[in-house]
Amino acid sequence: MKSLLSHPYVGVLSRVVLALVLGYAGVIKLFEPNGARDAIIAYRLGIPNDLAMLLGYAVPALEIALAILLLAGLFTRAAAIVSGLLMAMFIVMIAQVWARGYSIDCGCFGGGGDLDPEGKNLRYTQEILRDLLFAGIAVRLAIWPNTGFSLDRGDTESINANEGK
Amino acid sequence: MSKDAERRSKAQNARERAQAAAKRERLIRFVGGGLVAAVVVGIIAIGYFGSRPADSPNNEGKVPAGVSENLAWVINPDTTASASMVIWEDFQCPGCGAFESIYNDAVQQLAKDNVVKVEYRPTAFLDDRFPGEHSARGISAWGCAIEYGIGDSFHNTLFKAQPQVEGVGWSDDDLHAIGMSAGLDKDVRDEFNNCVNDKRYIKWADDSTQMFQDEAIPGTPNITVNGTEITDEVLKGGPEKFIEWVKATAAA
Numbered sequence: 001m002k003s004l005l006s007h008p009y010v011g012v013l014s015r016v017v018l019a020l021v022l023g024y025a026g027v028i029k030l031f032e033p034n035g036a037r038d039a040i041i042a043y044r045l046g047i048p049n050d051l052a053m054l055l056g057y058a059v060p061a062l063e064i065a066l067a068i069l070l071l072a073g074l075f076t077r078a079a080a081i082v083s084g085l086l087m088a089m090f091i092v093m094i095a096q097v098w099a100r101g102y103s104i105d106c107g108c109f110g111g112g113g114d115l116d117p118e119g120k121n122l123r124y125t126q127e128i129l130r131d132l133l134f135a136g137i138a139v140r141l142a143i144w145p146n147t148g149f150s151l152d153r154g155d156t157e158s159i160n161a162n163e164g165k
Numbered sequence: 166m167s168k169d170a171e172r173r174s175k176a177q178n179a180r181e182r183a184q185a186a187a188k189r190e191r192l193i194r195f196v197g198g199g200l201v202a203a204v205v206v207g208i209i210a211i212g213y214f215g216s217r218p219a220d221s222p223n224n225e226g227k228v229p230a231g232v233s234e235n236l237a238w239v240i241n242p243d244t245t246a247s248a249s250m251v252i253w254e255d256f257q258c259p260g261c262g263a264f265e266s267i268y269n270d271a272v273q274q275l276a277k278d279n280v281v282k283v284e285y286r287p288t289a290f291l292d293d294r295f296p297g298e299h300s301a302r303g304i305s306a307w308g309c310a311i312e313y314g315i316g317d318s319f320h321n322t323l324f325k326a327q328p329q330v331e332g333v334g335w336s337d338d339d340l341h342a343i344g345m346s347a348g349l350d351k352d353v354r355d356e357f358n359n360c361v362n363d364k365r366y367i368k369w370a371d372d373s374t375q376m377f378q379d380e381a382i383p384g385t386p387n388i389t390v391n392g393t394e395i396t397d398e399v400l401k402g403g404p405e406k407f408i409e410w411v412k413a414t415a416a417a
Contacts, residue, residue: 030208032294033212044394048381049381053213057212057213061204069201075194075198100396101396101397101398102396103397
Protein backbone atom coordinates (compact mmCIF):
# COMPACT_ATOMS: atom_id res chain seq x y z
CA MET A 1 0.00 0.00 0.00
CA LYS A 2 2.72 2.41 1.01
CA SER A 3 4.86 1.55 -1.99
CA LEU A 4 1.86 2.06 -4.27
CA LEU A 5 1.07 5.44 -2.70
CA SER A 6 4.66 6.61 -2.92
CA HIS A 7 5.07 5.39 -6.51
CA PRO A 8 6.19 8.25 -8.76
CA TYR A 9 3.36 7.68 -11.23
CA VAL A 10 0.80 8.02 -8.44
CA GLY A 11 2.68 11.20 -7.60
CA VAL A 12 2.31 12.53 -11.14
CA LEU A 13 -1.39 11.66 -11.09
CA SER A 14 -1.78 13.40 -7.72
CA ARG A 15 -0.11 16.52 -9.06
CA VAL A 16 -2.30 16.59 -12.15
CA VAL A 17 -5.54 15.98 -10.23
CA LEU A 18 -4.79 18.60 -7.59
CA ALA A 19 -3.64 21.07 -10.25
CA LEU A 20 -6.84 20.61 -12.28
CA VAL A 21 -9.05 21.03 -9.21
CA LEU A 22 -7.23 24.15 -8.03
CA GLY A 23 -6.93 25.58 -11.53
CA TYR A 24 -10.60 25.10 -12.26
CA ALA A 25 -11.66 26.53 -8.90
CA GLY A 26 -9.36 29.53 -9.38
CA VAL A 27 -10.29 30.36 -12.97
CA ILE A 28 -14.03 30.07 -12.43
CA LYS A 29 -13.81 32.40 -9.40
CA LEU A 30 -11.94 34.97 -11.46
CA PHE A 31 -14.84 35.13 -13.89
CA GLU A 32 -17.16 36.25 -11.14
CA PRO A 33 -15.06 38.06 -8.55
CA ASN A 34 -18.14 39.58 -6.92
CA GLY A 35 -19.39 36.03 -6.42
CA ALA A 36 -16.15 35.13 -4.64
CA ARG A 37 -16.52 38.24 -2.48
CA ASP A 38 -20.13 37.32 -1.65
CA ALA A 39 -19.06 33.76 -0.86
CA ILE A 40 -16.38 34.97 1.55
CA ILE A 41 -18.85 37.27 3.27
CA ALA A 42 -21.39 34.45 3.48
CA TYR A 43 -19.04 32.56 5.81
CA ARG A 44 -19.90 35.24 8.40
CA LEU A 45 -16.45 35.70 9.85
CA GLY A 46 -16.86 39.44 10.24
CA ILE A 47 -14.55 40.14 7.30
CA PRO A 48 -15.15 43.70 6.05
CA ASN A 49 -16.17 44.28 2.44
CA ASP A 50 -12.83 45.68 1.28
CA LEU A 51 -10.85 42.75 2.63
CA ALA A 52 -13.39 40.28 1.22
CA MET A 53 -13.01 41.99 -2.16
CA LEU A 54 -9.22 41.66 -1.96
CA LEU A 55 -9.50 38.01 -0.92
CA GLY A 56 -11.98 37.51 -3.77
CA TYR A 57 -8.99 38.02 -6.08
CA ALA A 58 -6.21 36.71 -3.84
CA VAL A 59 -7.75 33.26 -3.25
CA PRO A 60 -8.24 32.44 -6.96
CA ALA A 61 -4.80 33.93 -7.75
CA LEU A 62 -3.24 31.63 -5.15
CA GLU A 63 -5.21 28.65 -6.48
CA ILE A 64 -4.04 29.32 -10.04
CA ALA A 65 -0.42 29.79 -8.93
CA LEU A 66 -0.51 26.49 -7.03
CA ALA A 67 -2.06 24.78 -10.05
CA ILE A 68 0.76 26.03 -12.31
CA LEU A 69 3.45 24.97 -9.85
CA LEU A 70 1.92 21.52 -9.35
CA LEU A 71 1.46 20.97 -13.07
CA ALA A 72 5.04 22.02 -13.78
CA GLY A 73 6.33 20.13 -10.78
CA LEU A 74 8.16 23.19 -9.49
CA PHE A 75 8.52 23.64 -5.71
CA THR A 76 6.27 20.59 -5.46
CA ARG A 77 6.62 20.06 -1.72
CA ALA A 78 5.99 23.71 -0.86
CA ALA A 79 3.03 23.89 -3.27
CA ALA A 80 1.59 20.69 -1.77
CA ILE A 81 1.91 22.02 1.78
CA VAL A 82 0.22 25.33 0.89
CA SER A 83 -2.55 23.45 -1.00
CA GLY A 84 -3.09 21.23 2.03
CA LEU A 85 -3.33 24.25 4.33
CA LEU A 86 -5.76 25.92 1.92
CA MET A 87 -7.98 22.81 1.94
CA ALA A 88 -7.77 22.65 5.75
CA MET A 89 -8.86 26.30 5.89
CA PHE A 90 -11.82 25.62 3.56
CA ILE A 91 -12.86 22.67 5.73
CA VAL A 92 -12.71 24.76 8.91
CA MET A 93 -14.72 27.54 7.28
CA ILE A 94 -17.45 25.20 6.04
CA ALA A 95 -17.57 23.39 9.40
CA GLN A 96 -17.92 26.61 11.43
CA VAL A 97 -20.70 28.02 9.27
CA TRP A 98 -22.46 24.65 9.41
CA ALA A 99 -22.09 24.43 13.20
CA ARG A 100 -23.48 27.94 13.60
CA GLY A 101 -26.62 26.97 11.70
CA TYR A 102 -26.33 28.94 8.48
CA SER A 103 -27.03 27.62 5.04
CA ILE A 104 -24.63 28.80 2.36
CA ASP A 105 -23.13 27.80 -0.94
CA CYS A 106 -19.43 27.19 -0.22
CA GLY A 107 -18.42 29.10 -3.37
CA CYS A 108 -15.78 26.43 -3.86
CA PHE A 109 -16.24 26.44 -7.62
CA GLY A 110 -17.73 29.87 -8.18
CA GLY A 111 -21.18 30.93 -7.08
CA GLY A 112 -21.41 31.37 -3.36
CA GLY A 113 -23.66 33.24 -1.03
CA ASP A 114 -26.70 32.22 0.94
CA LEU A 115 -28.75 29.22 -0.10
CA ASP A 116 -32.05 27.61 0.52
CA PRO A 117 -31.63 25.58 3.73
CA GLU A 118 -33.04 22.37 2.21
CA GLY A 119 -30.61 19.46 2.23
CA LYS A 120 -27.77 21.49 3.67
CA ASN A 121 -26.42 18.72 5.92
CA LEU A 122 -25.85 16.41 2.98
CA ARG A 123 -24.32 19.23 0.96
CA TYR A 124 -21.92 20.29 3.74
CA THR A 125 -20.93 16.65 4.32
CA GLN A 126 -20.13 16.21 0.64
CA GLU A 127 -18.14 19.44 0.50
CA ILE A 128 -16.08 18.50 3.55
CA LEU A 129 -15.43 14.94 2.34
CA ARG A 130 -14.39 16.27 -1.04
CA ASP A 131 -11.99 18.79 0.51
CA LEU A 132 -10.61 16.05 2.78
CA LEU A 133 -9.83 13.96 -0.29
CA PHE A 134 -7.99 16.90 -1.89
CA ALA A 135 -6.17 17.56 1.39
CA GLY A 136 -5.13 13.87 1.42
CA ILE A 137 -3.69 14.20 -2.08
CA ALA A 138 -1.79 17.29 -0.96
CA VAL A 139 -0.39 15.44 2.08
CA ARG A 140 0.73 12.57 -0.16
CA LEU A 141 2.61 15.04 -2.36
CA ALA A 142 4.16 16.78 0.62
CA ILE A 143 5.52 13.45 1.93
CA TRP A 144 6.77 12.17 -1.46
CA PRO A 145 7.24 15.23 -3.68
CA ASN A 146 9.61 13.54 -6.17
CA THR A 147 7.41 12.31 -8.98
CA GLY A 148 9.17 12.55 -12.30
CA PHE A 149 7.94 14.57 -15.28
CA SER A 150 8.71 17.62 -13.22
CA LEU A 151 10.98 20.63 -13.18
CA ASP A 152 12.06 19.60 -9.67
CA ARG A 153 13.74 16.55 -11.15
CA GLY A 154 17.20 18.07 -11.41
CA ASP A 155 16.89 18.70 -7.72
CA THR A 156 16.20 15.02 -7.15
CA GLU A 157 19.31 14.10 -9.05
CA SER A 158 21.48 16.47 -7.10
CA ILE A 159 20.02 15.17 -3.86
CA ASN A 160 20.82 11.64 -4.95
CA ALA A 161 24.29 12.70 -6.00
CA ASN A 162 24.88 14.29 -2.61
CA GLU A 163 23.59 11.26 -0.82
CA GLY A 164 25.90 9.07 -2.90
CA LYS A 165 29.01 10.82 -1.58
CA MET B 166 47.25 9.10 -19.02
CA SER B 167 47.63 7.38 -15.67
CA LYS B 168 44.69 5.60 -14.12
CA ASP B 169 44.78 8.04 -11.30
CA ALA B 170 44.56 11.05 -13.57
CA GLU B 171 41.78 9.41 -15.59
CA ARG B 172 39.74 8.88 -12.44
CA ARG B 173 40.36 12.43 -11.35
CA SER B 174 39.22 13.88 -14.68
CA LYS B 175 36.11 11.67 -14.63
CA ALA B 176 35.31 12.95 -11.18
CA GLN B 177 35.89 16.46 -12.40
CA ASN B 178 33.57 15.97 -15.36
CA ALA B 179 30.89 14.63 -13.05
CA ARG B 180 31.36 17.57 -10.74
CA GLU B 181 31.08 19.99 -13.63
CA ARG B 182 27.96 18.31 -14.87
CA ALA B 183 26.45 18.45 -11.42
CA GLN B 184 27.38 22.10 -11.15
CA ALA B 185 25.82 22.85 -14.52
CA ALA B 186 22.68 20.95 -13.52
CA ALA B 187 22.50 22.83 -10.25
CA LYS B 188 22.91 26.11 -12.12
CA ARG B 189 20.14 25.17 -14.54
CA GLU B 190 18.02 24.14 -11.59
CA ARG B 191 18.53 27.48 -9.87
CA LEU B 192 17.64 29.30 -13.09
CA ILE B 193 14.42 27.29 -13.56
CA ARG B 194 13.40 27.88 -9.96
CA PHE B 195 14.20 31.58 -10.19
CA VAL B 196 12.41 32.17 -13.48
CA GLY B 197 9.50 29.79 -12.76
CA GLY B 198 8.96 31.11 -9.26
CA GLY B 199 9.19 34.67 -10.54
CA LEU B 200 6.64 34.04 -13.30
CA VAL B 201 4.16 32.44 -10.90
CA ALA B 202 4.60 35.25 -8.38
CA ALA B 203 4.01 37.74 -11.21
CA VAL B 204 0.75 35.95 -12.11
CA VAL B 205 -0.48 36.23 -8.51
CA VAL B 206 0.47 39.88 -8.13
CA GLY B 207 -0.94 40.68 -11.59
CA ILE B 208 -4.34 39.12 -10.91
CA ILE B 209 -4.69 40.88 -7.57
CA ALA B 210 -3.45 44.22 -8.88
CA ILE B 211 -5.62 44.27 -12.00
CA GLY B 212 -8.65 42.74 -10.33
CA TYR B 213 -8.74 44.47 -6.99
CA PHE B 214 -7.18 47.84 -7.64
CA GLY B 215 -8.55 48.07 -11.17
CA SER B 216 -12.16 47.52 -10.16
CA ARG B 217 -12.54 49.63 -7.05
CA PRO B 218 -15.36 52.15 -7.20
CA ALA B 219 -14.09 55.72 -7.43
CA ASP B 220 -15.93 57.20 -4.47
CA SER B 221 -19.05 56.56 -2.49
CA PRO B 222 -22.22 57.91 -4.06
CA ASN B 223 -24.51 60.41 -2.37
CA ASN B 224 -28.24 60.05 -2.40
CA GLU B 225 -29.43 63.63 -2.41
CA GLY B 226 -32.86 64.04 -3.89
CA LYS B 227 -32.92 60.57 -5.33
CA VAL B 228 -34.78 58.76 -2.58
CA PRO B 229 -38.58 58.58 -2.76
CA ALA B 230 -40.39 60.58 -0.10
CA GLY B 231 -41.17 58.14 2.69
CA VAL B 232 -37.85 56.37 2.41
CA SER B 233 -35.61 57.39 5.27
CA GLU B 234 -32.27 59.23 5.05
CA ASN B 235 -30.54 55.89 5.58
CA LEU B 236 -32.26 54.43 2.49
CA ALA B 237 -34.72 52.13 4.30
CA TRP B 238 -38.44 51.74 3.71
CA VAL B 239 -40.00 51.66 7.19
CA ILE B 240 -43.44 50.08 7.19
CA ASN B 241 -44.36 51.43 10.63
CA PRO B 242 -42.61 54.81 10.94
CA ASP B 243 -44.81 55.93 13.84
CA THR B 244 -44.12 52.87 15.97
CA THR B 245 -43.35 53.11 19.67
CA ALA B 246 -41.03 50.11 19.46
CA SER B 247 -37.41 50.79 20.32
CA ALA B 248 -36.08 47.58 18.77
CA SER B 249 -35.74 47.38 15.02
CA MET B 250 -35.84 44.56 12.52
CA VAL B 251 -33.91 44.99 9.28
CA ILE B 252 -34.88 42.87 6.27
CA TRP B 253 -32.53 42.91 3.27
CA GLU B 254 -34.08 41.58 0.08
CA ASP B 255 -33.40 41.37 -3.64
CA PHE B 256 -36.61 41.34 -5.67
CA GLN B 257 -35.20 38.55 -7.83
CA CYS B 258 -34.04 36.29 -5.01
CA PRO B 259 -36.24 33.17 -4.77
CA GLY B 260 -35.49 32.81 -1.06
CA CYS B 261 -36.83 36.35 -0.52
CA GLY B 262 -40.00 35.48 -2.43
CA ALA B 263 -40.40 32.40 -0.24
CA PHE B 264 -39.76 34.45 2.92
CA GLU B 265 -42.40 36.99 1.92
CA SER B 266 -45.01 34.38 1.08
CA ILE B 267 -44.54 32.59 4.42
CA TYR B 268 -43.73 35.45 6.80
CA ASN B 269 -45.23 38.65 5.40
CA ASP B 270 -48.30 38.40 7.64
CA ALA B 271 -46.10 37.81 10.67
CA VAL B 272 -43.92 40.82 9.78
CA GLN B 273 -47.00 43.05 9.39
CA GLN B 274 -48.33 41.77 12.72
CA LEU B 275 -45.04 42.48 14.52
CA ALA B 276 -45.01 45.99 13.03
CA LYS B 277 -48.60 46.66 14.04
CA ASP B 278 -48.09 45.34 17.58
CA ASN B 279 -45.11 47.67 18.07
CA VAL B 280 -42.77 44.78 18.77
CA VAL B 281 -40.20 46.17 16.34
CA LYS B 282 -39.72 48.94 13.84
CA VAL B 283 -39.58 47.13 10.48
CA GLU B 284 -37.01 48.41 7.97
CA TYR B 285 -37.08 46.91 4.50
CA ARG B 286 -33.81 47.41 2.64
CA PRO B 287 -33.49 46.62 -1.06
CA THR B 288 -30.38 45.37 -2.80
CA ALA B 289 -29.76 44.62 -6.47
CA PHE B 290 -26.71 42.41 -5.91
CA LEU B 291 -28.16 39.68 -8.17
CA ASP B 292 -27.83 42.03 -11.15
CA ASP B 293 -24.08 41.31 -10.95
CA ARG B 294 -24.75 37.67 -11.69
CA PHE B 295 -27.67 37.62 -14.05
CA PRO B 296 -28.40 39.42 -17.30
CA GLY B 297 -30.35 42.66 -17.28
CA GLU B 298 -30.78 44.99 -14.34
CA HIS B 299 -34.12 43.61 -13.21
CA SER B 300 -33.41 43.85 -9.49
CA ALA B 301 -32.45 47.53 -9.75
CA ARG B 302 -35.41 48.32 -12.04
CA GLY B 303 -37.69 46.56 -9.58
CA ILE B 304 -36.36 48.74 -6.76
CA SER B 305 -36.74 51.89 -8.86
CA ALA B 306 -40.34 50.93 -9.69
CA TRP B 307 -40.93 50.31 -6.00
CA GLY B 308 -39.68 53.86 -5.41
CA CYS B 309 -42.34 55.06 -7.87
CA ALA B 310 -44.96 52.99 -6.05
CA ILE B 311 -43.92 54.59 -2.77
CA GLU B 312 -44.21 58.02 -4.39
CA TYR B 313 -47.77 57.21 -5.54
CA GLY B 314 -48.84 55.74 -2.21
CA ILE B 315 -48.75 51.97 -2.72
CA GLY B 316 -45.36 51.15 -1.21
CA ASP B 317 -46.32 48.14 0.90
CA SER B 318 -48.67 46.49 -1.54
CA PHE B 319 -46.35 46.99 -4.52
CA HIS B 320 -43.49 45.40 -2.57
CA ASN B 321 -45.65 42.35 -1.81
CA THR B 322 -47.19 42.16 -5.29
CA LEU B 323 -43.80 42.36 -7.00
CA PHE B 324 -42.62 39.38 -4.95
CA LYS B 325 -45.76 37.45 -5.89
CA ALA B 326 -45.03 38.23 -9.55
CA GLN B 327 -41.46 36.99 -9.24
CA PRO B 328 -40.29 34.77 -12.12
CA GLN B 329 -39.08 31.34 -11.06
CA VAL B 330 -35.47 32.00 -11.94
CA GLU B 331 -33.22 35.02 -11.62
CA GLY B 332 -32.43 37.00 -14.76
CA VAL B 333 -35.88 36.67 -16.36
CA GLY B 334 -37.21 39.70 -14.56
CA TRP B 335 -39.99 42.05 -15.59
CA SER B 336 -40.56 44.25 -18.63
CA ASP B 337 -41.66 47.85 -18.07
CA ASP B 338 -45.17 46.74 -19.07
CA ASP B 339 -45.03 44.01 -16.41
CA LEU B 340 -44.10 46.62 -13.81
CA HIS B 341 -46.97 48.89 -14.93
CA ALA B 342 -49.40 45.98 -14.58
CA ILE B 343 -48.00 45.07 -11.17
CA GLY B 344 -48.63 48.67 -10.11
CA MET B 345 -52.27 48.38 -11.16
CA SER B 346 -52.79 45.07 -9.38
CA ALA B 347 -51.12 46.57 -6.30
CA GLY B 348 -53.97 49.07 -6.16
CA LEU B 349 -52.58 52.09 -8.00
CA ASP B 350 -55.01 55.00 -8.31
CA LYS B 351 -56.09 55.12 -11.98
CA ASP B 352 -55.68 58.93 -12.01
CA VAL B 353 -51.90 58.69 -11.50
CA ARG B 354 -51.43 55.74 -13.79
CA ASP B 355 -49.55 57.66 -16.50
CA GLU B 356 -47.32 59.44 -14.00
CA PHE B 357 -46.48 56.12 -12.34
CA ASN B 358 -45.76 54.48 -15.71
CA ASN B 359 -43.50 57.36 -16.73
CA CYS B 360 -41.68 57.15 -13.41
CA VAL B 361 -41.09 53.43 -14.02
CA ASN B 362 -39.90 54.01 -17.60
CA ASP B 363 -37.54 56.82 -16.47
CA LYS B 364 -36.06 54.60 -13.78
CA ARG B 365 -36.45 57.63 -11.55
CA TYR B 366 -35.22 55.90 -8.38
CA ILE B 367 -32.46 53.77 -9.88
CA LYS B 368 -29.98 55.69 -7.72
CA TRP B 369 -31.77 54.47 -4.60
CA ALA B 370 -31.14 50.94 -5.91
CA ASP B 371 -27.46 51.67 -6.57
CA ASP B 372 -26.85 53.39 -3.25
CA SER B 373 -28.67 50.77 -1.24
CA THR B 374 -26.76 48.01 -3.05
CA GLN B 375 -23.52 49.84 -2.28
CA MET B 376 -24.57 49.94 1.37
CA PHE B 377 -25.39 46.23 1.25
CA GLN B 378 -21.87 45.59 0.06
CA ASP B 379 -20.17 48.06 2.42
CA GLU B 380 -21.92 46.44 5.36
CA ALA B 381 -20.88 43.02 4.07
CA ILE B 382 -24.39 41.58 4.32
CA PRO B 383 -23.90 37.88 3.64
CA GLY B 384 -26.83 37.31 1.26
CA THR B 385 -30.57 37.63 0.96
CA PRO B 386 -32.97 37.41 2.59
CA ASN B 387 -31.03 38.70 5.58
CA ILE B 388 -33.06 39.33 8.69
CA THR B 389 -31.66 40.87 11.85
CA VAL B 390 -33.28 42.14 15.03
CA ASN B 391 -31.12 44.71 16.82
CA GLY B 392 -28.19 43.36 14.84
CA THR B 393 -28.71 39.68 15.71
CA GLU B 394 -29.12 37.55 12.62
CA ILE B 395 -31.88 34.98 12.35
CA THR B 396 -30.76 31.34 12.06
CA ASP B 397 -31.93 28.84 9.45
CA GLU B 398 -33.57 26.85 12.21
CA VAL B 399 -35.91 29.73 13.07
CA LEU B 400 -36.40 30.52 9.40
CA LYS B 401 -37.56 26.96 8.74
CA GLY B 402 -39.79 26.93 11.81
CA GLY B 403 -42.84 28.76 10.48
CA PRO B 404 -44.53 32.05 11.46
CA GLU B 405 -45.20 31.20 15.13
CA LYS B 406 -41.61 30.34 15.85
CA PHE B 407 -40.53 33.40 13.87
CA ILE B 408 -42.70 35.75 15.93
CA GLU B 409 -41.44 34.14 19.12
CA TRP B 410 -37.82 34.66 18.05
CA VAL B 411 -38.38 38.30 17.05
CA LYS B 412 -40.07 39.06 20.39
CA ALA B 413 -37.34 37.33 22.41
CA THR B 414 -34.54 39.00 20.45
CA ALA B 415 -36.18 42.43 20.61
CA ALA B 416 -36.54 42.10 24.37
CA ALA B 417 -32.99 40.86 24.94
